Every structure is written in structure tokens, then in C-alpha cells.
Amino acid sequence: MSTTDCRHARLHIGAAPHELPAEVTRHLAGCTECSRFRDETLALDARLRSALEVPLPRFREQAPRPRRLALAASGVLALLLAGGAWFLNPKPALAGEVADHVMHEAGSWNRQQVLSPAEINAVLQQAGVKFDTSLPVVYAIVCPFRGRHVPHFVVQTANGPMTVMLLAHEKVSARTEFSEHGLSGVLLPAGDGSVALLTHAGAVPEGVAGEIVGAVRW
């Protein structure tokens, strides 16, 4: 492999590891050093995402300053709250926290690009969890949740994107369905932990839920 090829490859890997041109992908097939550089960069990127996902409750701990347009803004947001039918459906605390967390990362549902096994493994290794799903994963990040770091994925299903949170330290005794923020969710027992699944597209299909729980190893 020529030095020029490696420099070109590393520029692209270091700049945009999820967006590699075809010639760089071909180069990686024959260059161990650049492949290692790619793996390192993907692992760094998983941490970068975690770092940039600043926990929002901390933003809100301090009282906001008075603002001239606060009334208008609250009016806009009130439209959403007015539709809060979830008040009719009491939820367990864990379900509520999962739904709140997912709402803070709602942009994850816009992801389209399927992640590579290396990207997914970087997240799983950080969390010390195994997740061998056949569903396409489009978002993978390790998130702080209830004092732990948990893998947070979005997978593509026939009904659209679905959030999957692997909660190794949260035991639930039985399948628990919930609705929150317009999302449908379910908490499922999985060995000594649990799995949370959330979707916009109605109830979580049994088959998908079973496939996901079966793919988790703590």
C-alpha cells in the first residue's frame, strides 16, 4: 500500500469515519494499519457522541432567566402538552425515565445509515453487553442512565425505527407496556436485567420484541 493511499484514507477516516468513499473502503480491505486507525476512530466517535449528548436535566437545574418571548414559546409548547393523553395511563417510574431519556435523543430516529459491526461493537464493549441482532442498527451510543452507562440503539423494523435500551441493572418482573410522550413502549425481563423498546408506530410487535430479547447477553 502506498503512503499516499494511506494518507488519503486516514484523512477520510479521521474526518468522516461513517462516510467513507469507495476507494477508501477498498483500501481498508488490504491495509491493516488503516483498518486499525478506522476502528480506533469509530471507538472515539462513540465516545464523542456520548460527550456531546450533554445530560439535559443539568441544563434545567438552574432557573431560566426572564425572557421577553417566554409567553409565546410556552404557548407553542403548550399545544403539545395539551395532547397529553398519557396522563390516563399511569406508568412505572422506570418506564417514564426511559421515555424521558428517549425524548431527549429524539433525533436518533432520523438516522438512516446502517452502522457497521465495528461501530456497534465499540458501544457494546464500553457497556460490557452482547447484542447480536439481525435488525439493522442505525444509532448506537452509550448513555448515562440511572447512574449507569447503558447501550442505547435504534433499529429499523418493518414498522419504522425502534429504540432499544439494554438495562443490565434494571430488573423487571414481567412484561410491562406503557405509553408516554406519544410513544408506545414495553419493558421486558431479560435475564438479570431488562430491555426497553419504544416506537412511534403503535404497540411493539411480539416477534420483534422476542428477537431483541433473545439477542441480548449480559
Place this chain on the structure above:
Amino acid sequence: MKPVSHGTSAGAAFTRLLEMLRPDLLRFACWLARDRSVAEDVVQETMIRAWKSREELKDPAAARPWLFTIVRREHARLYERKRLPLVDIESVEALGDPALATEADAGLLDLRRAIMQLPDEYREPLVLQVLGGFTTAEIASELQLTQAAVLTRLFRARNRLRTIYGLAPAEDVE
């Protein structure tokens, strides 16, 4: 994906879209401004401007980059209008900035500090890419740079962060 229409229910749908994306807009604004209060002001103005301009958004799938662009403009406008002082990076931690708040994971805290200390020209494209999901072509368009310039900036941004993550820095690119 259904197109955005603008009747009463569409207004509620648009509001819902804004609320869904608000957390990431707030994060983006915080990384731009490096100041929580400024970030909240920027996002508030963004929400109002987006609401007023909602008919410009034809495809809800494009809402995220559209709103990130408004955040950038509102951030620039705020500094222009109020002539806010530039943030002294050495004082950010002392201000108790949320991005540097107590974090159980010390490595993550170090990484946040390092991102915060990146020059604007490196930090902004990196945040657009990693948090905003922008492609390099979209970043180039947003920042009015060539794609080659964006690649270089992103490379150098990550290269500075590699050492924080315990990796050897890569050879720089020209």
C-alpha cells in the same frame, strides 16, 4: 414520511416536532455558545422563528438540519445584536457550565473539556457532524466552505481529541 401540512392538526404536529428536536438543539446551541443561558436564549428564539417560518419546511425529515441552521443563525444574530463578549474558555468551568458539570465518567468529562477547548472552526463542524448528523457536503454548504476544507477541519478536530481518548495522534494532513 408524510409531508408537513399547515392546518390545525398540522400545527400540533409541527409543535410536536419542535419539542422532539429541542433537546438536541439545546445541546448544539450550548456547544456553539459555551454558555447555558445564551444557549437557552438561542433555542427560544429558534423555536419562535421556526414556528413563524414553518411553511418553509416541506419535508419533516429535513426538520433537523433546518432547525440546526436556524440555531446557527440565531446564535450569530444574538452576538451581533447584543455584542456579547466572547467566552473566555478558562472561565467556562468556573461558571459551572452544564457541559462541564460533574460527570461520573471522568474520561467523558475530559473529552467534554477538550471539545469545549477546540477552536470554533474545528468544534462547529464536528458538532454538526456528530450531534447534528450532517454529512461533510452538508457541513460545507452550511459553513460555506469547500468539502476539502471541511474534511481537514474534521480530521484535525478528531486528531486533537485522540490523545484525550488515549490514542496517539495521527500524522497531520495538508
